[in-house]
Amino acid sequence: MAYVDEYPRAAKIARWEFGVAFLALALGGVFGLVQALYRTDTFREALPINAADYYTILTGHGVLLALVFTTFSIAALFTWATTRSLERPLASNRLAWGAFWLLVIGTVLAATSILNGFxxxxxxxxxxxxxxxxxxxxxxPAFYLGAALIIIGSWVAGAVYFLTYWEWRKDNPGERIPLQTFMVLTTFLMWYLATLGVAVEVVVFLIPWSLGLIDTVDPLLTRTLFWFFGHPVVYFWLLPAYLVWYTVLPKLAGGRLFSDPLARAVFVLFLLLSTPVGFHHQYVDPGIPEGFKFVSMTNTMMLLLPSLLTAFTVVASLEHGARQRGGGGYVGWLRSLPWDRPAFSGCALAGLMFAAGGFSGMINAGMNINYLIHNTLWVPGHFHLTVGTAFALTIMAIAYWLIPQITGKRLQHRRLAMVQPYVWFVGMTLMSNAMHRAGLAGLPRRTAEPMFQEAGSAPFDPVVGTVGEMRLQIAIGSTLLFVALAMFLVVMFGTWLGKSGAAPLAVNGSIPDPLSGPEGSPRVLDNLKVWTAIAVVLVALAYGLPIWSIISDGLLTPGSPPIPV
Amino acid sequence: MEIHRFEKLWLAASLVLILGFVATVVYGAVGAGVAMVNDDGGTVDPGDITASENFREPGVYEAGDGEYAVYVEARQFSFRPGSSQPIEVPADTRVTFYVTSPDVTHGFSVVGTNINTMVVPGQVARITTVFEEPGTYHIVCHEYCGAAHHNMQGQIRVVDQSQFDASATGPAAIDDPAAEVSD
Known part of the structure; x- marks a missing residue:
């Protein structure tokens, strides 16, 4: 029986959530292409925008992809993972639809105010x-209200997973939390803690200020509250990809997860360490003492640990799968993996790119070396590997496996799907390496024009390659990414148009037990209250004094009145 | 709970890597003396940036003992001084930049160097550096600050001390910063 037959109501919610996510992905992707071509001065005359519109496009690209596409995809994935692993329907479909509509209204408000730019x-x-x-x-104000509703919608979506878990717990006292649900719950505990920062920023300061109820806000305080949320949000994107890599990818590779307890330990570490790190986005901010930046850096470096452990477990699981399929040798087993299955290849390539993104992230995290690359093109080069590939490509890949199960429709255009992850991978390799190198040469991010063209001198001095060659790679890379996105959307659209039950699905949702299960692991791993309490203490330690020092001269001072764009 | 031998090795290697990274930064701060932008610059009222002791009329000042202080106002969409007139400082002397903004958040980054700071309204970013060689350096605003953000750039001209002393923007003019600032 397919998932849609077992949990028809949850499947319907997940379908709609994926639907909105992919619409946002489509529009955000168009914006990405236009932006890359404009900035690299490729066919610029043919583009329907000017330099000021570039920032409208950039805002739309960021909000639609980093906030809307991610949040809707995560809600869909977690709806599936919670019900599947607890083997029961959602505790409240009404509440789940409430979350969906809050997210939709928030998206419409924010998107309308952005698109007003054109x-x-x-x-x-x-x-x-x-x-x-x-x-x-x-x-x-509609922009801030939209952002607030998206956050609140995500809170309500998370509440449904908790309610479902508590129902399950009543029926199963003493049992270990199923792994996927454990991952959903720890991700959301981290998210509730992290979003407090942005919720206070928007609801207490920015909405009243944009409505004229208060005259000024302290720009350093609102920035700090933003980054309180702005780093953990990347783990809100990453952990769903980890959920897929830990629980589904080993099966797709033909094997099973290497270690369940280690997976739990990794998610606990993320719950503890994701939030008290936001100052690493503010290393070069004035007004924040160096010591607090250092504490934040140490926490950030510790976050490498769960990701390095993940690299080990995922690769070990893949190797196990490959050997089950007859692979052998030290690296020869790699050839035995199902590289022709897009769900597998997409996840595996996403993981590979995440490793590269992890290394560039270590540079960002180094307090002193960060001076070289802060706010240069290096930074978007980095996060197009993480959220732009580790997350986005994993979601696209898993859609090839999951969409048939939640729709009851066989995947269409399978050959297109087979090639798609590779096109994305090549496109991102071109674009991201060029962006990293451009950043090392000092090219700033977030700018419509290649700067210093008319200055007569060339201040940007790349270590390897030339600025012109980097622009070309960015333009070609982003075009390939757009082609890959279009291929994905054709597959999804074709599948959606297909008939339910017309053909066997060719996928099944069963997930084999891990090689080493949770039985022997310490029970404290499942004690979410303990981990949450420690996470709160760590956040209080990392943020208590710095926030106090920012607000001790008054909540709204030094104060800035609103400056409309 | 069984943890595989390889997994233990990997865990140990990961911890060593992390400690190594933290150690390099500690060494950078303590040994090599890499100073960070911090709260030393103090705060100002964005509505009147020169009202407090923490910021002066934008311009180049001799701070005594062959050291120089450069006060830069970053605003939509220029650096003052820096954009319509380059910032001129002598080579091989300690130069401290004080940068603030009366409007939105900006960036102040000198291409090809590690001078890189955010300019947050209400805060004064303070960075000390030594330009060892004469030459022209480019300043970029690297934080989006509005529709003409991409036009916000400037220059630093580093000249020999003798040339600096002889030029119109030398110390003689610095006593009267208003005369030194043309825009």
Whole structure:
């Protein structure tokens, strides 16, 4: 029996959530291509935008992909993972739909105020504030309200997973939490803690300020609250990919997970360490003492540990799968993996790119070396490997496996699907390596024009290659990424148009037990209260004093009035 | 719970790597003397940046003993001084930049160097450096600050001390910063 037959109501929610996610992905992807071509000065005359519109596109690209596509995909994936692993329907479908509509209304409000940048007939004047919306640059109140509703919608979605878990717990006292549910719950505990920062920023400061109820806000305080949320949000994106890599990828490789307890330990470490690290985005901010930046850096470096453990466990699981399929040798087993199955190849390539992204992230995390690359093109080069591939390509790959199960429709255009992850991989390799190198040469991010063209001198001095060659790679890479995105959407659209039950699905949702299960592991791993309490203490230690030092001269001072864009 | 031998080795190697990274930064700060942007610059009122002791009228000042202080106002969409007139400082002397913004958040990054700071309204970013060689350096605003953000750039001209003393923007003019700032 397919998932859709067992849990028809949860499957319907997941379908709609994926539907909105893929719409956001499509629009955000178009914006990405336009932006890359404009910035690299490729066919610029043919593009329907000017330099000021570039920032509208950039805001749309960031909000639609980093906030909307991610949140909806995560809700869909977690709806599936919770019900599947607890073997019961959601505790409240009504609440789950409530979360969906909150997310939709939030998205419509924010997207309308952004798109007003090109279409002034739309309500809510322009909000070209980028997805970091640093005050005192001010967006329309609808933008902030939309952002708040997206956060609140995600909270409600998370509440449904907890309610479902508590129901299960009543029926199964003393049992270990099923692994996928454990991952969903720890991810959301981290998320509840992390989103407090942005919720306070938006609801207490930015909404009243944009409505004129308060005159000023302290830009350093709102920035700090943003980054309180702004780093853990990347783990909110990453952990769902980890859920897939730990629990589904080994099966797709023909084997089973290497170690269940280690997977739990990894998620506990993320719950503890994801939030008290936000100052590493503010290494070069004035107004924050160096010591607090150092504490944040130490925590950030410790976060390498769960990711390095994941690398071990995932690769070990893949090797086990490959050997089950007849592979052998030290590295020869790699050839025995099912590289022609897009669900597998997409996840595996996403994991590989994440390793590269992890290494560039270590540079970002180094307090002193960060000076070289802060706010250069290096940074978007880095996060297009992480959220732009580790997350996005994993979601696309798992969709090839999951969409048939939640729709009851066989995957269409299978050959297109087979090639798609490779096209994405090549495109991202071109784009991201060029962005990293451009960043090392000092090219700034977030700018519409290649700077210093008319200055007569070339201040950017790349170590390897030339600026022109990097631009070309970025343009070709982003075009390939767009082609890969279009291929994915064709497969999804074709599958959606297919008939339910017309053909066997060719996939099944059964997931084999891990090689070493949770039985022998310490029970304290499942004690979510203990881990949450420690996480709160760590956040209080990392943020208590710095926030106090920022607000001790007054909550709203030094204060800035709103400056509309 | 059984942890595989290889997994234990990997765990140990990971911890060594992490400690190594932290150690390099500690060495950078303590041994090599890499100073970070921090809260030493103090705060100002974004509505009146020169009202407090922490910031002066934008310009180049001799800070005594062959040291120089450069006060830069970053605003939509120029650096003052820096954009319409280059910042001129002598080579091989300690130069401390004080940068703040009366409007939105900006960036202040000198291409090809490790001078790189955010400019947050209400805060003064303070960075000390030594330009060893004469030459022209480019300043980029690397934080999006509005529709014409991409036009926000500037220059630092590093000249020999003798040339600096002889030029119009030398110490003689610095006593009257208003005369030194043309825009």
């Amino acid at each position: 279409v002034p007939q739309l309500p809510f004047e322009s909000s070209d504030v980028l997805f970091t919306f640093y005050a005192p640059m001010q967006a329309h």
